Amino acid sequence: MEITERQRYDFKREIEKIASYQGRGTELISLYVPAGKVISDVASYLRDEQSQSSNIKSSSTRKNVQSAISSILSRLKGYKMVAPEHGVVFFVGTVPKNGDQTTMVQHVIEPPEPVTTFLYRCDSTFYLEPLLGMLEVKDVYGLIVIDRKEATIGFLRGQTIQVVKNKHSLVPSKHRMGGQSALRFERLIEIATNEYFKEIADLCASVFLPEKNLAGILVGGPGSTKDFFVKEQYLHYELQKKIIDTFDTGYTDEYGLRELVEKARERLKDLDIMKQKALVERLLGEIRKPDGGLGIYGLGEVMEALRAGQVSLLLISEGLKKMQREYTCSSCGNVMTTIRSDEDSAAPKCDRCGGTTTMTSERDLVDVMFEIAEQMDTDVELISAGSDEGKMLLTAFAGVAAILRYRAGR
Numbered sequence: 001m002e003i004t005e006r007q008r009y010d011f012k013r014e015i016e017k018i019a020s021y022q023g024r025g026t027e028l029i030s031l032y033v034p035a036g037k038v039i040s041d042v043a044s045y046l047r048d049e050q051s052q053s054s055n056i057k058s059s060s061t062r063k064n065v066q067s068a069i070s071s072i073l074s075r076l077k078g079y080k081m082v083a084p085e086h087g088v089v090f091f092v093g094t095v096p097k098n099g100d101q102t103t104m105v106q107h108v109i110e111p112p113e114p115v116t117t118f119l120y121r122c123d124s125t126f127y128l129e130p131l132l133g134m135l136e137v138k139d140v141y142g143l144i145v146i147d148r149k150e151a152t153i154g155f156l157r158g159q160t161i162q163v164v165k166n167k168h169s170l171v172p173s174k175h176r177m178g179g180q181s182a183l184r185f186e187r188l189i190e191i192a193t194n195e196y197f198k199e200i201a202d203l204c205a206s207v208f209l210p211e212k213n214l215a216g217i218l219v220g221g222p223g224s225t226k227d228f229f230v231k232e233q234y235l236h237y238e239l240q241k242k243i244i245d246t247f248d249t250g251y252t253d254e255y256g257l258r259e260l261v262e263k264a265r266e267r268l269k270d271l272d273i274m275k276q277k278a279l280v281e282r283l284l285g286e287i288r289k290p291d292g293g294l295g296i297y298g299l300g301e302v303m304e305a306l307r308a309g310q311v312s313l314l315l316i317s318e319g320l321k322k323m324q325r326e327y328t329c330s331s332c333g334n335v336m337t338t339i340r341s342d343e344d345s346a347a348p349k350c351d352r353c354g355g356t357t358t359m360t361s362e363r364d365l366v367d368v369m370f371e372i373a374e375q376m377d378t379d380v381e382l383i384s385a386g387s388d389e390g391k392m393l394l395t396a397f398a399g400v401a402a403i404l405r406y407r408a409g410r
Helices: 005-019 039-055 059-076 129-136 182-208 225-231 254-288 299-307 365-375 388-396
Strands: 028-033 088-096 102-109 119-123 140-146 150-157 160-168 214-221 243-248 295-297 311-317 322-329 335-341 357-364 379-383 400-404
Touching: 005 102, 005 129, 005 365, 005 379, 028 039, 028 059, 039 059, 039 119, 059 088, 059 102, 140 182, 140 225, 140 254, 150 182, 150 254, 160 182, 160 254, 214 225, 214 254, 225 243, 243 254, 254 295, 254 311, 254 379, 254 388, 254 400, 295 299, 299 311, 299 365, 299 400, 311 365, 311 388, 322 365, 357 365, 365 379, 379 388
Parallel strands: 140 214, 214 243, 311 379
Antiparallel strands: 028 088, 028 119, 088 102, 140 150, 150 160, 295 400, 311 400, 322 335, 322 357
């Protein structure tokens, strides 16, 4: 299942939180368990590690490592015989809190893409590299590598290449059979090639057309065959429109798909940037209209329109780091809702009686907006804070803007 924008955001925020931890020694455990791994084997491995940890010289480090392993062993009991569909990742360890105090942190992640390798690491920081590439998961791309002998069809889902079909052709080689004229033999090759291309096109239709999140198609292969296949429009017309470009590859098997993805990296990156640029330019175009258009910005105005169901498209900067918190007054019971930055956690005075308040709930503001947007059938786009458009959205519009379905009162 393709990861949604909201899931991707929540996943990124959790990774950022895990990355912020720093242990006092090599006592933070990262454990990657791939899909299908037998849980009893993982438990056995951890018990061996726990036994070996008794040799750690530092008593505090030894105690913390053994406690972390015990915590993971306890959590493993919640899984059945084998690890889930995409595997599971554990981040457990002891980190400094205040002064000489410490606290154990525990994060269990079932990632959006498959974990491919079993890995255990004990260090002063958590090992996140295998998960970082998964943050880029947004669109699905169709992959085709083809020549006259073979074709392979697959998908690029985030950083994962999925092979779906491999087909060898029956097109005769250039070496002519005895007794055949050159013209007749060339004609036979032409007919066989045409049938082969049509067969590959039918396979592509059966694989790609059902994919709702198909953002584009990349075509590769050696020589001119791939270009002929595209130019002559063998693909279904809906797929033909999604072809991004052709790329030279030396192979047409699974390795050819990997070659194709590497060759297309920069082009795909540019496409994502251009998509975000177009969305922000559309917003600016509305704002610049003499009558104000359908563009709005500013957290208060956007939240009001979002709750009223006026918003068609909500643009949120990934750099928006705000929390929605509720505080209850201990004197009069008044409940206050505030929106503040991550770092600003000081409890405000009651706006009714001036008394002391206590925080009773806390939610990431982006999650709150996603939830309202889902209820109102509003599209949401997260804009990278690293792009020029993302920087503009964050600095000029406080990280939130929207395009309305209609202006109230019109």
